Amino acid sequence: MLRFCLLLLTLTTPSLSTGISKWCSYKNKYLAEYSSGMYRYNSLLTAKTECRAREDCFGITMERGAGFTLRKGWGLRTSPSGEVTYVPCRGYFYCNTFALKSAHGKFLTAQSDGGLNWSGLDDKSSYRRVTFKQYGKNSGFLRSGAGKYLSAAADGALSWDSRQKGSRERFSVLISSCPEFGTRVLKE
DSSP: OHHHHHHHHHHSOOOOTTTOOOEEEEETEEOSSBOSSOOEESOHHHHHHHHHHOTTOOEEEEETTTEEEEEOOOSOEEOTTOOEEEEETTOSOSOOEEEOBOTTSOEEEEOTTSOEEEEOOOTTOTTSEEEEEEOSSSEEEEEETTSOEEEEOTTSOEEEEESSOOTTTEEEOOOSOBTTTBOOOOOO
16 A cells, blocks of 8 residues: 555646646636635736645636735636636646556556456556546545546545545545655645
8 A cells, every 4th residue: 555655646746836837827717715824916926936835725816906816726616706817737736647556567457346456457458547636736536447436435445436526535645755846745
């Protein structure tokens, strides 16, 4: 299990100041809830820098006459007042489809019965492909190539058999280090 977590963490890296190359804007959209601490800035550039540095900032909403505000809500909503929202175009994770490979050269695969297995399947197998569906800034859902979500039971047992996304299917991503972007530790 430890190898699984470490590999996942190296493949799903959060934004760092050098990591986000482009922000997308959405007219007449806003994000809910302000980020903690100071959240209002006069400059979009300053707001972007501050947003990248915070754990609870998902994007920036420009309020008419009120500047740029850091927001922690992650779902775009229709704005009744013509606000504009900015979020990283590629999200906060750079690699959302990947495979998990053990130190023994085997891939974690989802079985048709919902079980997990380490297999030597080739690179083209959809059963070893994992897609990370982002939910918020530092969490999300792991979907197998078979279209089912990884689920964690209260006793720690894992199964890859859920067709829905709920609290048992949501995983937090804790980064211990990202050599390409420097080291950063997320608070639990």
